[in-house]
Amino acid sequence: MRLPTAIKLHKASKTLELEYAPGERYSLSAEFLRVHSPSAEVQGHGNPVLQVGKLNVGLSGLEPAGQYALKLTFDDGHDSGLFTWDYLYELCVRHDEMWADYLAQLEKAGKSRDPSESVVKLML
Template sequence: MTPSVTGLKLKQGSRVLEVQFDNGDHFVLACELLRVCSPSAEVHGHGKPVLVTNKREVNIVKIEPVGNYAVKLVFDDGHDSGLYSWKVLHEMGRNQEALWADYLARLKAAKASREPMIPLKVQFFDPDQS
């Protein structure tokens, strides 16, 4: 039987979500891990997971309860389609080292980055304006 969540504490400054379960388990999950391993169809695709990149600084902006079995996490990049059931959160907590190692390996294989995309403001030099 999956333990139930008895406490959620979002620490936006350190970008982590602390999750406490009724069996005594306690996990600290990085917002980045929660985002890149989202249980949403958008991330999992149709049987082939999509590699989510550039999320090192992603944060959770809102936690919405879904019945008494899950929460919907709203991220500051607009992602909000994954339902994090108590089972999903518990499994992520128990397996976060393996999930993280797999994610880093997939990033490396794809030559992708965790670093956020930086919007560039390009200014062109106009020789007639000098």
């Protein structure tokens, strides 16, 4: 289990900063954390549900869940996912790959990160 040595919530920039060792610091956006929430609502009991329109979501709070996880509260009301220490570290080290996969899924589904935007594909 990889435990962070420091955790900082930056509400203005909507990021969660995790430090694991000197020089090993990661910054995860609230949007990234929200769309990768380990909750049943997002993970869909093994059939993940694509999260759309989360561009402007922020983190309103965080609290430890026992000795094994963080409970993140998002300003869109989502607060049911427990981010285990191992899962948080995975999100840190696999961020670029996971973000690219998410953007590809959005494009394939014809959806947007922007909650005020609807994407329409024309078949010409």
